[in-house]
Amino acid sequence: MIPPDLGAARPELRKIERRLLLRGTLSLGMLSMLSGCDIGDNDGLERALRVVSRFTDRMQAALFSRERLAKTFPASAITTPFPFNAYYGLDEVRTVDEASWRLEVSGLVGDRKPWSLADIRRLPQQSQITRHICVEGWSAIGQWSGAPLSAFLHHVGADLRARFVEFRCFDDYYTSIDMQTALHPQTIMAVDYGGSPLPPAYGAPLKIRMPTKLGYKNPKYISAIIVTNRFPGGYWEDQGYDWFGGS
Template identity: 65%
Template sequence: MNGKYSPPPAGNGEVLIREGLKDIGARLEQPLRRIFLQRALSLGGLSLLSGCAAIDEESVEAALMKVSRFNDKAQAWLFDPRRLAPTYPESMITRPFPFNAYYGEDEIRQVDAEAYRLEVTGLVADRHAWTLAELRAMPQTAQVTRHICVEGWSAIGKWGGIPFADFLRRVGADTSARYVGFKCADDYYTSIDMPTALHAQTLLALTYDGRELPPRYGFPMKLRMPTKLGYKNPKHIQAIFVTNTYPGGYWEDQGYNWFGGS
């Protein structure tokens, strides 16, 4: 700073002393500032370099995320609500059907059937919590379809349950809303687009292969969509909510594509 020194008005001792102290302070400051500057050049230089690398990595990740959002739109555009996924004869069911989750088989959650209540919230008319008996009393259907995992493998299974479109109409859901979100007993969460929620093959599955859905496949209820990849099919569903606010998902928040359609 080229601050111009203005002489203190004569006769003001206090100002004189203050100016003097400032001078001393400034002189003391010099070596300290030099040290700080040197530090800044070495440490700061390093952090600047690593900072740059971090920025680059971040911007690459941000760009890839942008493409992923674009891919969501492309898939929503490609999605034909009337197009059905292929169905297979029961003889083609993969046995045993593979277990898959973000945790191992030894950590499969046990949900108490008696205490179970399905929460339904958000943009719905009827927000009452459903018991398992009520869910089982709804008209059911079954289908044999291919489950495709994001890892590439696929397996054919048979799921039975409530067409999700029927359920959404029954609870008076706002079907013009953008998302349906799910929260699960295994702390998993995900969300889907409304057109897929209303697809004829989207089921709230209560059975697997004609029997009560076993814990390893998501007791008491999972969402089954042959039009989406495995990670979009949550197990052990505890809460369903209809919303216009993007809810994300367990894997989606880490970088898996949100639409995840097939």
């Protein structure tokens, strides 16, 4: 088992790495020997790789089925402690006053009234013990409970033919998913972890949990949900992670 990424040094390191994105990546002798061509022009190469990534996204969407469920586990399989993970360290976690917190709802919906935490808890709740898989390769099993996102979308009169559901977070994270995944029965608005209210480290007061997607597509600290046809991208997706990020 890989030790959870709790270090504060890692995000810093990542920021530097990101700046290097594909620049310098081809300093690698392996490939320059192979192609024998000038390795200075990396922007065209990066564009080409991203075009392929969009093709991969389409293949992922084609592979996805709303009927196929992620494997669930017994309580004994839960990873303790469940690792904290964000683009910053544990000591930088932001919190809000849960009583005054509201979920903004906008875009292609019938009712834009903001939702309180109590409103969300009034929807029918369900619980799941599923494997969270990080794009880095490690995984951990946890238990989340909350209302299915599909019930919420029906409730606010969302246009279910819209292409994307976008999530904005008060830690300045953002991501977006396809409507098919938004309507998947295991995609839930998690308000509890392990039977108790979601703690700050795991995204209090609201996290969107979907075991059919990688960790970076499971946003925490939600402040707004937007139904849209305009491609919203995402924090990591804009830097190179594939947008679909499906498991």
